[in-house]
Amino acid sequence: MGCIENLKYEMILPLGASFKECREYVEKNFKEFWYVDPGYKLFDEYIIGLPPIALGIDGGKIIFPYTKPCHGTYLLAIEDADEAARVRKTARKKK
Amino acid sequence: MTDIPANPDKALIVLGCPEAPAQQALAFHVAYNLRKRGTGVLIAGNPSVLSLLKVSDPEKHYVTDTMVLEKCIAEVVEKKRDCDLCVVFAHNDAAIAYAATMRHLLPERRLVVIVFGKDPGPLADEINFPCEKIIDKAVHNPMQLRKKINEVFGWAA
Numbered sequence: 001m002g003c004i005e006n007l008k009y010e011m012i013l014p015l016g017a018s019f020k021e022c023r024e025y026v027e028k029n030f031k032e033f034w035y036v037d038p039g040y041k042l043f044d045e046y047i048i049g050l051p052p053i054a055l056g057i058d059g060g061k062i063i064f065p066y067t068k069p070c071h072g073t074y075l076l077a078i079e080d081a082d083e084a085a086r087v088r089k090t091a092r093k094k095k
Numbered sequence: 096m097t098d099i100p101a102n103p104d105k106a107l108i109v110l111g112c113p114e115a116p117a118q119q120a121l122a123f124h125v126a127y128n129l130r131k132r133g134t135g136v137l138i139a140g141n142p143s144v145l146s147l148l149k150v151s152d153p154e155k156h157y158v159t160d161t162m163v164l165e166k167c168i169a170e171v172v173e174k175k176r177d178c179d180l181c182v183v184f185a186h187n188d189a190a191i192a193y194a195a196t197m198r199h200l201l202p203e204r205r206l207v208v209i210v211f212g213k214d215p216g217p218l219a220d221e222i223n224f225p226c227e228k229i230i231d232k233a234v235h236n237p238m239q240l241r242k243k244i245n246e247v248f249g250w251a252a
Contacts, residue, residue, distance in 0.1 A: 015163070039200055050221075069141045069190065073189060
């Protein structure tokens, strides 16, 4: 179990959401979103997925896809203002 | 993709969820054929899929090196691990995401994605990155997919 699963998270889209659904949900439902590539480190884990990976930010909350081999991709939200600030500095605005 | 050796020195096999039984048989098949030709093989997967392999091959005739998927991805990102050939078994959306990740992390390497399961067509359509695809409706019976794999790798049946 990765460290993300040990953090206090909110599940935005449940088990079995497709990667595409997660990206579209972030783009449609959050005013602030950023793009990263697979291998981007978030909460000390390397994020996987089809590039570009959309990350939403809502205040200090980061909304991101999290993929597990047997379940598919969950869209999770975790409150962490420092990590959100780091995303704003290191992610990109353009796909 | 450049300088891809006919017989790779190092291969990485990425396994998906073990719920489709064909995967395990074909993972052994691919690992066996690569090793027979002198390729070092590492298999990455979740703890369940690795346990299935270890229990099925206790004396490590087919599979010698395994690694938990997250650790393997971390080592590839951190440039501690490389390969000439990466084979990804995919029968769900998550595995396609892993294949896309490997493509991004190993842009110059040969990537073969084996898409299988009850309905592999729509899954294969999600692949919008450069790779070789082997597609077959295999869930329990690996024979047809094995034939296609042999054709792609140039192995006799």
